[in-house]
Amino acid sequence: MWTLLQIELFKIFKRPRTYIAFIAIAAIVILIQLALYLDGKTYIGFLLQSIERFNVEGKILNGYFVCYFILQTLLIHVPLLIALVGGDMIAGEANMGTLRLLISKPISRSTLLVSKFLASSIYTLLLLIWMAILSLFVSLLVFGSGDLMVFQSQVIIQIPQSDVFWRYLAAFGFAAIAMITVAALSFFLSLFAENSIGPIVAAMSIVIVCTILTTMDLPLFLSMKPYLFTSHMLGWKGFFDIQATTGNSAVPGSIQNLPGILRSAFILIVHIVGFVVAAVVIFKKKDVLS
């Protein structure tokens, strides 16, 4: 398994297309950072204009705020980049004609498939680590540190500086589960095609449709939300939903709805396991005709 995993990672990182996602993330993050660096005060002013009698001390536009802003924007689009690799894992091999060579080697089909999935998961994790380095550490370097202000529809949440960093680690950990779910979906779809375009587009379409259903507050869609994995992918935000005392002071180290976050994480993990197990079962019986 270890040898196979090494081989799969070698193949992934030898392909130029693998780096498209890293370049795309770097480009978007740097552009957002540049925009906020040049004109962030106007944006903060816009956010604060509807809030009366609210005195702000300290620097709102700090590295933590910029990172939160980037994550909100990017974590919706990163699945599309992950599908580029996940959707190519089997279909790409079928398209190149190398799948038949792989299967004729003395390796069990399930081992081959699991090592391929692990490789795409590692790629996903590396993409998130890259995103964390750029959006969190570079932002802290450029914009400095401070309390995190989270603007929600009804309230503003202020999290003390000393209580923020671990929340980001937890949020990136949750995002990793969410993104691996997308990798598992695109990987599963990759079984049914002999060209990687199909599963990539199919995975993107499923994520987009489910995300739209998740964000629309129509009664019919509301009843569907708990069953859509995209609803649970946004669970990382829960780490920034801090508990407050009766005097509206933040309780350090607290999370408003930890069971909700854990439930979402569990549902996503069930999806991952479901997609991978289904892929293995189907692949073991699949005739390789490509």
Next chain:
Amino acid sequence: MSAIIQVSNLSKQYREVKAVNDISFTVNTGDIYGFLGQNGAGKSTTIRMLLTLIEPTAGTIELFGKNLNSHRKAILRQIGAVIEKPDLYKYLTGYENLSLFAKMSGVAVNEKKLNDQLEQVGLTERAHSKVRTYSQGMKQRLGIAIALIHDPQLIILDEPTNGLDPQGIADIRNLILHLSRHQGKTILVSSHLLHEIELIANRMLIIDKGKKIMEGTVAALVDPARTMVHLEVTNPQQVVTWLQSSKWSANLQEHSNNVILLQMNKPQVPELTADLVNAGANIMALQPQNSLESYFLSLTTENRHVDTFTN
């Protein structure tokens, strides 16, 4: 001689289509076994079943005396294969491709072994070029290097000369003969280029439309007693009528338009020619063929005629 491949009543059905229909054959140790059939005859499907790419609908496959289903990994460790055109990772070099597949084959690879293998197939100078820059012949040779890197006992080559120029075809042919004579490998080679099989194989199987037509030694198939004479005349009706009433009636195989086919012993051909001239046949061409190609074509053509009549 022990059997390396023992296939019994093998079938593969895709919905209404029977790609392989109740085929049985045996490949013995040391054989160069030719697997012949036209495109779509079922050769690749059979080979894919031998390599576990496709699950048979019915029948059993034993390799090295073991059931393929229950000893898959142990059996595949002893097989090297090139399946149709050798598709490789184009974004990797030849050396990287070879190294990667060697690891997958479960052998401990070192630089020397990889370089020796590349040298054997004449790719030393291009070892570190990306495969996307290789010609078809080079890809084919790299595919064979990958098939051989783990020193398998059995080599399966599916249409190894497809897309190659005459020199490339000759190189592959010589390599197959070398592997058989000097390294004692057993080789199953499929092709629709019958002349190639005739030159290298000692035993062969012909299949058509998924069915086994015959299995035997190549020597028996090129028996002069089975010479096929292709006769082309301007007055076919008159010649056929004469043939049917002559001593050659038993040799008459079939006729269509201007072409008449007769099967006979090769030394009888001059006598037939003289009789035809005396009988007033206007001969445009008379061609005795006893090659495997002629035999193969006659067999598959016969089958088509049978189908036509039964339909």
